[in-house]
Amino acid sequence: MVFSTPGIQTARCDKVPGRRKRACDAATITRPCDADELKAPLPAETQADVQQGRFLSPPGNDQRWGEEMTDLRPAPPTESKALLRSLRERADDCRTQGRYERSEALYREALALAESVFGPDHLEVSALLNNLAVLYKYTGNFDEAEALYGRALRITEQKLGPDHVSVATIYHNLGGLEHARGRYATGEPFARRSVEIRERALGPHHVDVAADVAALAAILDGQRKYDESEPLYTRALAIFRAAYGEEHYEIAINLNNLAALKQARGHADEAEQLYRRALALKEKLLGPEHPDVAMTLNNLAVLLKKQGRHEEAAAMYRRALAIFEQALGAAHPKVIACRENYARLRRQMKSRADEGE
Amino acid sequence: MKTVYIEEIELNVEEVEEVIAPGLAATNHNETLVTDAG
Numbered sequence: 001m002v003f004s005t006p007g008i009q010t011a012r013c014d015k016v017p018g019r020r021k022r023a024c025d026a027a028t029i030t031r032p033c034d035a036d037e038l039k040a041p042l043p044a045e046t047q048a049d050v051q052q053g054r055f056l057s058p059p060g061n062d063q064r065w066g067e068e069m070t071d072l073r074p075a076p077p078t079e080s081k082a083l084l085r086s087l088r089e090r091a092d093d094c095r096t097q098g099r100y101e102r103s104e105a106l107y108r109e110a111l112a113l114a115e116s117v118f119g120p121d122h123l124e125v126s127a128l129l130n131n132l133a134v135l136y137k138y139t140g141n142f143d144e145a146e147a148l149y150g151r152a153l154r155i156t157e158q159k160l161g162p163d164h165v166s167v168a169t170i171y172h173n174l175g176g177l178e179h180a181r182g183r184y185a186t187g188e189p190f191a192r193r194s195v196e197i198r199e200r201a202l203g204p205h206h207v208d209v210a211a212d213v214a215a216l217a218a219i220l221d222g223q224r225k226y227d228e229s230e231p232l233y234t235r236a237l238a239i240f241r242a243a244y245g246e247e248h249y250e251i252a253i254n255l256n257n258l259a260a261l262k263q264a265r266g267h268a269d270e271a272e273q274l275y276r277r278a279l280a281l282k283e284k285l286l287g288p289e290h291p292d293v294a295m296t297l298n299n300l301a302v303l304l305k306k307q308g309r310h311e312e313a314a315a316m317y318r319r320a321l322a323i324f325e326q327a328l329g330a331a332h333p334k335v336i337a338c339r340e341n342y343a344r345l346r347r348q349m350k351s352r353a354d355e356g357e
Numbered sequence: 358m359k360t361v362y363i364e365e366i367e368l369n370v371e372e373v374e375e376v377i378a379p380g381l382a383a384t385n386h387n388e389t390l391v392t393d394a395g
Binding site: 092095130131134137138169172173175176177179180208211212214215218219221222250253256257260261263292295298299302303305306334337338340341344345 | 383384385386387388389390391392393395
């Protein structure tokens with residue numbers, strides 16, 4: 001049994017192989033001590049050590065104890081932790097719902113709180129840096145996202161080691177950032193690294209591995225490596241279906257991507273079916289005004305235009321643009337791409353109309 | 358000052374992480390946006 005002295009943070013977690021560092025960083029347990037010692041106030045020099053985050057040598061020169069003591073920062077107040085958790089959850093929800101401005105404000109507030117309570121190099125901070133960077137990818141703030149991922153990666157590798165699944169998550173996201181920038185070849189090593197780390201840790205059939213595989217597939221797809229990409233999408237979808245059934249966000253995203261791949265390979269009918277399934281699923285799961293809905297509307301419009309179904313395509317572009325501009329603003333790369341697609345269609349429609357006159 | 362004690366071996370790491378250090382759960386999605394090449 002171990003007594004806890006308030007204000008001193010460390011952990012023992014011998015029973016959880018592979019999670020030891022993380023638990024040591026997280027838990028609030030202290031050195032063994034007897035009941036009389038607990039009744040006494042902390043010695044002044046100990047309090048000073050705690051306040052300044054200095055290492056406190058244990059009584060009895062216990063080497064194992066010394067190895068496990070990592071941080072003597074005062075334990076964060078319960079209220080701060082609860083507030084932080086609430087902020088993080090609300091920020092994540094807003095990001096998922098496409099309410100990006102609100103999400104950013106909440107992440108910023110949570111980050112400032114986490115840095116003040118835990119210090120700048122804590123895993124709580126790196127988690128928020130990562131999540132805010134994900135948001136910045138979606139809002140098109142790519143340089144800011146890259147800087148935040150870099151800081152999160154440094155903290156996470158330092159605290160958890162280079163082969164931890166949280167490190168895999170940051171590599172996954174760095175690959176995604178390069179995907180969003182259109183720098184697919186740059187993103188490919190990051191994506192491969194995330195698959196490698198997580199597959200080793202969790203096995204080949206885990207849904208998180210499937211997410212890494214799907215992300216890699218998109219990066220290969222962007223480089224027109226269709227022969228490698230398509231079976232990866234198929235593999236990821238099979239894992240997602242087995243775990244989640246047919247109605248899940250991961251299914252919707254990957255149906256959209258598989259449709260785009262089929263479209264690129266000239267399989268228009270199959271692509272249209274997949275797009276329509278993705279669109280229906282997104283509308284049901286995310287609501288009709290979510291920017292992810294606009295992604296599939298845009299893609300389907302490109303397909304329909306190629307088939308000469310211009311009026312249908314135009315209606316889809318108009319709807320996609322309205323959603324995009326509302327959610328992302330006029331200057332976002334996705335909005336620009338969609339607007340240019342629509343402009344090209346309108347030019348073609350006008351040209352045909354002129355020819356018919 | 359309040360004193361608490363914890364069974365050392367009973368430490369539930371998952372719960373502790375969930376409350377204090379949430380881990381890096383958020384991954385982005387690389388969704389394809391098709392551009393019309395003409």
